[in-house]
Amino acid sequence: MKYFYMNIILLIWIASGCSNDGAEEELKKEIEQLKQENASLSVVKEELELDLKIANAELSRKNDQLTSEITSLQMDLEMHKELINRYVKVFEFPLSNNRTIADTLSIFSPNQVKTDSEIAGQIVSETKKEDVNDTTGYFIKFTGEFKVRGSIIHDTGSENEYSFIVKENLETMPHTLEQFEKGTIYFDIVNDEDLRKALDNKLDEFPEEDQLDIVAVFKNYSYNEVPETDFLPSHAEFVRVVSEN
Incomplete structure (x- = not known):
């Protein structure tokens, strides 16, 4: 009877050890999977950061281009205003003796x-x-x-x-x-x-x-x-x- 109980205890201990080994192996697999997923996410993050930098650079370039075009249009507007004023002043000159403008x-x-x-x-x-x-x-x-x-x-x-x-x-x-x-x-x-x-x-x-x-x-x-x-x-x-x- 004494040996019977000892065998039961031995079987329980062996079973418990096997169970712990299985859980540890499963945990290792989960950790490795998480590492792989983290590496993939890091790559995606870097790609998104690069895309953001490219988008910001393009936005800045277009903004500079638009600013330059606006400045050029403003200069053209002022130039045309001056030209119009010069033509308006033409009619302030008196014409005499059939002289042309x-x-x-x-x-x-x-x-x-x-x-x-x-x-x-x-x-x-x-x-x-x-x-x-x-x-x-x-x-x-x-x-x-x-x-x-x-x-x-x-x-x-x-x-x-x-x-x-x-x-x-x-x-x-x-x-x-x-x-x-x-x-x-x-x-x-x-x-x-x-x-x-x-x-x-x-x-x-x-x-x-x-x-x-x-x-x-x-x-x-x-x-x-x-x-x-x-x-x-x-x-x-x-x-x-x-x-x-």
């Missing part, structure tokens, strides 16, 4: 202007048209003086050291329709030294990025146009300073 505003066409024509009190002394770099260049010379208000700039990219920009009262000198629409006439000053002396050498200390506003008299204006290039800019000779602003 172009005559009144001193606007000429490079391909139509004739020698000996008078524009803004200046005489067309020479007209020339020639082919330059697969395009047509126009070279119009005028004789006579003209007084104009504008700004002197230091032009390091030109053959001449100083240039002149006119942005108001364009009718005081000959100019094209394109210049009228831009609201700007630009020409080089060929006799830099005379200009420097007339301004008491102020230009020697003049910062390159600044402009000096003056009213001055020039002569012998040469209009040069070579489309889509900066070849041979227009130029004129400085005569004297009328006033400094």
